[in-house]
Amino acid sequence: MTGPPEAALVERAQDGDTAAFEALVRLHQGAVYRIALRTLLDEGDAADAAQEAFLTAWRNLPELREPAAFPAWLHRIAARRALNVLRARRPEHPGDEEAVALPDPGAGPAQHSVTGGLREALLAALAGLPPPQRACWVLRELEGLGYREIAEITDSTPTAVRGRIHRARTRLVEALEPWR
């Protein structure tokens, strides 16, 4: 790649350069969408949350002091946005567990059906977790964030985050018991 380095793009975008911001969106859309999808487990909601996260980033970009911190800062915005959507929709959809869009089970070759079943079982078990537990587990185990960072995203403390991840892990292991 021959374009300017990311820090230069961030600084240009901070000055209001929309072309530089578009380059940043292209670079980071995969990660932002992935964080939203894993938290929300719904493609449409994840796309909406990703869009909102990028718009929040665009509005708040002038306040970012360290351009090199842009990716982590953007991922925090995406995670927070996804968690807020999750919290907001939860009470209205008590049947959330069943509403999870699962991939077509007939899509893969037959020899993959066991692994496919395990993956879908994990998704279903994740959908059944309370929102903060699900978000904490996803951010820690799938995105590799630290306890302190997750605490900041979820307006919580590192100790509470540790507890949520522990409880999430216990429930997920129990749910996957038939695949042992």
Added chain:
Amino acid sequence: MAVDRPSEPERLPCGTPPDEVAEHALRGTPTEHERGCPHCRAVAEYHRVLARAGAELAAERPEPPPALVGSVMRAVRSQARPDRLIPVAAPGPGRTAVRESAARALLVAACDAVPGAAVGRCRLADGPDGLEIALSAHLTGTVPAPELAGRLRTAVRTAARESLGADPARIDIVFTDID
């Protein structure tokens, strides 16, 4: 809300917190101790199915919808930030003004033609002696900073004269990634 976990994490008889063992199992990075210790191995075994399922999910790279970039950028452009007018000295009597975003795009493009540097910030100001330009630049090659600063200054001065009709009173360049 009561936090039902003690602040001191629970520990196995060998002294290792089980959460740590579970995490290492999921990442496939058990420590030397965890590989040999029966307590740790029992915890890892208990989490084995979750580790397998989690690793599979963590390795997936779902593709964002193709329309995402376009719809983000439409919304961004509709919220474009206010643009300032920067007065520049015009040849002959009177003064003229340019939109800051347009002037900046022009100057940054001139800098992009200089190999070995990438300009980030580009701020324009109407100083007491005329147009003042402040740039931040990143080194992208092996050309030493002082030499690059000279080339960038020349490129900016030429672009300002030819396209904005202004002779900059001041050009400040800061290299941001030099210790």
